[in-house]
Amino acid sequence: MSVVKYIGRTTDFRGKTLWELVGNLRDFGVGRLLIRNKFQRYEEPCYMRILKVEVTPHDPAKDPIRKVAVTVEKTWRGVVSPKPVTIYSTSYKPDYELVPKEEEQKYLNNNKKVSEQILANSIDFPPLLREFIRQETGVQEPTMKVHHKQTHNKLVRLAKDGEKPTIECTMGLGRPASPKLYENVL
Amino acid sequence: MLRTTTGVLSRLTINETKTTGSAFALEFVRWRRKPRWLPVAKSKLFRVPERKQQNADEKAELMRLHNNYKLQMRSLRQYLREEVLRLNVTTTADHIVLTPEQEEAEFQRCMQENEAWNQKIAVERNERLQRELEEKAVEIRQRLEAARIREEERLERADEVVRREIELSKSFITRDKLDTAIEQALANPVDYNFSLDLKGNIYRGRNTVPGGKGTPTLGGANEIEVQQTLKASN
Numbered sequence: 001m002s003v004v005k006y007i008g009r010t011t012d013f014r015g016k017t018l019w020e021l022v023g024n025l026r027d028f029g030v031g032r033l034l035i036r037n038k039f040q041r042y043e044e045p046c047y048m049r050i051l052k053v054e055v056t057p058h059d060p061a062k063d064p065i066r067k068v069a070v071t072v073e074k075t076w077r078g079v080v081s082p083k084p085v086t087i088y089s090t091s092y093k094p095d096y097e098l099v100p101k102e103e104e105q106k107y108l109n110n111n112k113k114v115s116e117q118i119l120a121n122s123i124d125f126p127p128l129l130r131e132f133i134r135q136e137t138g139v140q141e142p143t144m145k146v147h148h149k150q151t152h153n154k155l156v157r158l159a160k161d162g163e164k165p166t167i168e169c170t171m172g173l174g175r176p177a178s179p180k181l182y183e184n185v186l
Numbered sequence: 187m188l189r190t191t192t193g194v195l196s197r198l199t200i201n202e203t204k205t206t207g208s209a210f211a212l213e214f215v216r217w218r219r220k221p222r223w224l225p226v227a228k229s230k231l232f233r234v235p236e237r238k239q240q241n242a243d244e245k246a247e248l249m250r251l252h253n254n255y256k257l258q259m260r261s262l263r264q265y266l267r268e269e270v271l272r273l274n275v276t277t278t279a280d281h282i283v284l285t286p287e288q289e290e291a292e293f294q295r296c297m298q299e300n301e302a303w304n305q306k307i308a309v310e311r312n313e314r315l316q317r318e319l320e321e322k323a324v325e326i327r328q329r330l331e332a333a334r335i336r337e338e339e340r341l342e343r344a345d346e347v348v349r350r351e352i353e354l355s356k357s358f359i360t361r362d363k364l365d366t367a368i369e370q371a372l373a374n375p376v377d378y379n380f381s382l383d384l385k386g387n388i389y390r391g392r393n394t395v396p397g398g399k400g401t402p403t404l405g406g407a408n409e410i411e412v413q414q415t416l417k418a419s420n
Binding site for chain 1: 231232233234235237243244246247249250251254257258260261262263264265
C-alpha cells in the first residue's frame with residue numbers, strides 16, 4: 001500500500017467536491033445523502049439529500065474551479081429547511097462526502113435538537129454613561145436595547161416580555177466560560 | 187528574526203562566492219527574506235506546516251470575551267445612533283422654534299425689506315439707464331455728423347475728379363481733330379532721348395553734346411546703326 005504524503009498548506013476540509021461525487025453516481029446521485037464534513041462538529045444531524053443536479057457551463061481556461069448546481073433538501077443542526085436549497089457557489093469546496101446507503105439511517109435516526117436559547121433584550125449602560133443618564137433622567141437603573149446580529153440560520157430567539165433569558169447580556173466581563181483559568185488570579 | 191537569519195545568509199553568500207569564484211557573482215543581501223514572487227524553496231517544498239493546538243478552555247474563554255465585547259459595543263453604538271436621531275428630531279438647540287403667526291409675520295417683514303431693496307435698486311437702475319441712453323444718443327449724433335462730413339468730402343473729391351476730366355477732355359484727339367493733331371505732332375517732334383556724363387548731368391536730345399547744342403557728331407554712323415538694329419528687330 002502506497003503511502004499518501006500531503007504537501008502544501010493544511011486545510012480544514014476533508015472530502016471531495018460535489019462535481020467529483022455527483023459525476024460518478026448513477027442518475028447523478030439523485031436521492032442520495034450528502035454531508036459537509038465541516039458541519040459534523042455539531043451533535044445535531046447535518047445532512048443533505050440530493051433532489052436535482054444541473055450541470056453548468058464551464059471553461060477550464062478561464063476558471064479552473066469546477067462548480068455544479070445541486071438542489072438539495074437540507075437539514076442543518078436538526079432543522080429541515082422548508083424549501084429546497086441549491087448549492088452552487090460552494091459546490092467546489094472539497095468538503096463533501098457521500099453517505100453509503102447502509103449508513104444513512106445513522107443520520108436519519110439522529111433526533112437531537114438544539115435546546116431553546118433565549119437572548120436578553122436589554123443591557124446595562126457602561127458606568128460613566130449610566131451616571132450621566134441618571135443625572136439627566138433620574139432613572140436609577142437605565143437599560144438600552146441589545147443589538148443582536150441577524151442571520152438566516154439563527155437558532156436562538158429574543159426574550160418576550162416578562163420572559164427570563166437563558167443567555168444574559170452584561171456590561172461587565174460576564175461569567176467565565178472556563179472558571180479554572182481564573183483560579184488563583186488576584 | 188533578522189539577527190538569527192543573517193548568519194545563515196552570510197554563510198550562504200560566502201559559499202556561493204567560493205563556488206563561483208567570480209567577483210561579478212556578488213549578491214547583495216539587503217532584505218533578509220525571500221520575495222513573495224519567488225516559488226517555495228526546494229528545502230521547504232515538502233514541509234507541512236504544523237497546526238498549533240490551542241487550549242480548548244482558553245479558546246472558549248477568549249471567544250466569549252470577544253463576543254461579549256462586540257455585543258456591548260454594537261449595543262452602545264446603536265443606542266448613540268438612535269439618540270442622535272432622536273435629538274435631531276426634537277431638539278431646539280440649533281434653531282429657533284416659531285409659531286405659525288410669528289413665522290408669517292417674519293415672512294412679511296422679510297418681504298417688505300426685500301421690496302424696499304428692490305425699489306431702491308430700481309431707482310438707481312433707472313437713473314443709470316437714462317444716463318446711458320443720453321450718452322448713447324450723443325454718441326450717435328456725433329457719428330452721424332462725422333458720417334455726413336465724410337460723405338460731403340467724398341462727393342467733393344468726386345466732383346473734383348469729374349471737373350479735371352472734363353478739363354482734360356478738351357485736349358482729347360477726336361476723329362475731327364485727328365488730322366490737325368497729326369500735323370501738329372509732325373511739326374513738333376519731341377525727342378525724349380538724353381545722355382548722362384560722369385557727373386550726372388543730363389543732356390536732353392539725341393544729338394546734344396556737352397559743349398554746345400544740337401551738333402550731330404556721329405549722326406551718319408548713328409542713323410546707320412539705328413537702321414541696322416531696326417532691321418534686326420524686324
